[in-house]
Amino acid sequence: MSKALLEYLLRLGDTDVVLAQRLGEWVGHGPVLEEDIALANVGLDLLGQGRMWLSYAGEVEGKGRGEDDLAFLRDQHEFRNIQLVELPNVDFAVTMARQLYFDHAHLLLLRALVHSSDARIAEIAAKAAKEVTYHAERSADWVVRLGDGTEESHARMQQAIDRLWPYTGEMFALDDVESALVAAEVAADVGALREPWLRAIESVLAEATLVRPASEWMQGTRRGGGKQGVHTEHLGHLLAEMQFLQRAYPGAQW
């Protein structure tokens, strides 16, 4: 069970840390100052949450690895984040489409984890859920503003929504690792979260005058995806940048 728990905590932590790194890439490049700051703040929340999950993962593993060892000294195939969060930012529309999809699933997941039989998971989830409420509010707001905006913003928002859609399935896919933990009431049953998630996404898209993609084909849900360590070509590049300092100067302290 502790091996499954470790895997699960890495999925939670890596997803937060990788998305935080992606959002951090916007710093200095935001379309306006307020958005630059907001993207960094959302990233910072996720980084803080990721640190809590990875610290706990290190304790469960019991080999003396801390949050920094796990974040900076593992290779691509050892990361357990979902693929959605490692994809490039591309532009503001794609970044916001990703946040819309992720934030709402993240919020549902955390609200479910508040009831985890593992007290540590429950307390981290309670802390994080409060923060993610603001993330979900903000991304929905932007998707509506851009979707129901100009001809150009509408077209680009729709393209972004379509482009990332096939990566959303992984957020609701259960494998043996998670199923065992769901049975033990440690993990949340993400399969049951897809319906409420869809309703939320559909209501935002409707208000944004956007169309929900119809395709049911989902990336990484049959033979394994990011949660099993199978990644897109983009993660390696992201890690090369994120891990550079610790790899070049092992043990360097801030």
Place this chain on the structure above:
Amino acid sequence: MVNVDRVWDALGGVPDPEVPVVSIVELGIVRGVTFAAGGVRIEVTPTYSGCPATEMIATAIRERLAAIGIADVELVTRLSPPWTTDWLAPEAKRKLAEFGIAPPHVTAASRIDVAGISPLRRRSVVVPCPRCGSTQTSLLSQFGSTACKAQYRCDACLEPFDYFKPH
């Protein structure tokens, strides 16, 4: 002799690094002070998971306590129950407003209990301007200079201001 009250007094002199008009005690992040063998144990809860002030606060606590002769300080992070803006002392809210930051004016509990996964509609909440008191204000961004604040603009006096979000 240093007693618990003396420690609380000292902690009341540690300002929040981001909002220096408010102390960490008024902010509600000090959860407990206990004496143990030779030293003192302080329980602190973070406001936000990724708050960059956390480490500065820890350093400030150690320095402040060293000044009253306590060198052995054990700092413990307590996550549960999570901090909310409902922990802000009334005095802290008044000081925030005087500092030009609109204090949270609804309880965090009321926010969290709003059902539904698409919380989009909360924009309709009115935040009065801390300078002129006008209720004609608009939200510029959910995130201001720090994660705990949102940015607003007063449409009456035209000044931008920070809003300490109910959280």
